[in-house]
Amino acid sequence: MSVAPVVIVHGGAWSGGTGQCDARAEGAKQAAIAGWARLKETENSMDAVEAAVRALEDDPIFDAGTGSVLNDAGKIEMDAAIMDGTTLNSGAVACVQNIKNPVTLARKVMENTHHCLLVGEGANEFAEKIGIPVVPTEELVSELSTNKLKFCEGNYDDRVGHAFKATNINKHKKHAQGEHDTVGAVAVDPHGNVAAATSTGGITAKMVGRVGDSPLIGLGCYGDSDTGGVSCTGHGESIMKVHLASRIIMYMETGMSAQDATELALDYMYRRTEGAGGAIVLDNKGNVGLHFTTDFMAWAYVKDDVMHHGLVPDTIHQVAVE
Known part of the structure; x- marks a missing residue:
């Protein structure tokens, strides 16, 4: 099957602050x-999704790789997953430290082991075994992530719990305070993979030790060349409760368009959990949701x-790619 290739990325979904809008859009x-x-x-x-996510991980404006946020002990613990929709093979890592590009380590788990997920110390030991270099922690910690932790100190419940509840709801839109700057990518190549x-x-x-949806196949990430691919961003615990990525794929399998399936699944997640977020989706013909x-x-x-890009609802910009 010949398909017009497409690659789509996201740099996270958030409400409230507008200070990093331009930097995130550019990233x-x-x-x-x-x-x-x-x-x-x-x-x-x-290759396309790995390259795209590596670029996002290398940009300190995003909460992935360099720029990852800090846990309540002031340390970085990163999660990543990657999935091949043709073979349904996948690889993932969780709670890894001192790794510049966790998405590449996740791909190595897929290609070099019989497992789908390695966590913590074991994932770092595997990285060392296959020659992925460890970087000093200070190379991954950004000023932005340090300031976020200072803001949250003594206010954990409000920031990680209540901050993700709705603050303004009407029949057209659900807004939630808080940041979900997880990153992701989906691609379909000319062969339909x-x-x-x-x-x-x-x-x-x-x-x-907290792990969210991102490294869990079917929750924060999924790819199936028979249907399409999904990468999610948002409140991880809410995404986990509704199996957001696989729910979108399930809706698409009924014949629903990528766009309609994405909207329906995110609205379902809000209705059931009051959790906010976003998703990027491609069907196997390259249609975008x-x-x-x-x-x-x-x-x-x-x-x-041609690049299509945006930051706020219902606004799309286009520019030619040289």
């Missing part, structure tokens, strides 16, 4: 360009050498 665009360049070079969707990847540092001031129940989500996709 999403640059990641989409990186993923598109790799997709054109190799015609491989797995779908891949998806998600990476995160989690939630500021989270408990040590994206939706978010927060004020903002940084997203961009490239198709036919």
Whole structure:
């Protein structure tokens, strides 16, 4: 099957603060360009999503890789997953430290082990065994993540619990305060192969050892070349409760469009859990779905050498990619 290739990325969904809007929008665009360049070079969707997410992990404005938020002990614990929609093989890591690009380590778990998920010390030991270098912690800690932890100190319940509840609801839109700057990418290559990847540092001031949806296949990430691929962002515990990524795929399997399935699933999550977030989706023909129940989500996709990007609902910009 010949398909017009597409790569789409997100840099997280959030409400409230507008201070990093321009930087997040630019970071999403640059990641989409990186993923598109790799997709054109190799015609491989797995290569494309890894390249796009690595670009997001390397940008300290996002909560993944460099720039990951700090837990309540002041340390970084990162999660990532990647999935090949043609074979349904996947790899993931959780609670890893001192790894610059967790998405690459997740791919190595998929390709070099019989497992789908490695966590904590075991994941770091595996990284050392296969030659993925460890970086000093201070290279991953950003000023932004340090300031977020200071803001949260002594206020854990409000920031990690109540902050994700709705603050303004009407029949058209559900807004929730808080940041969900997890990153992700989905791609379909010219051969119709779908891949998806998600990476995160989690939630500021989270408990040590907390793992959210991002490294769990079917929750924060899923890819199936028979249907499509999904990468999610949002309140992890809410996403976990409704199996958001697989729910979107399930809706698509009934014949629903990628866009309608994304909207329905996120509205269902809000109705059942009051959890906010967003998702990017491609079906196996390259049709795009994206939706978010927060004020903002940084997203961009490239198709036919044209980039489409946005940050707020119902506003899409286009620019040619050289």
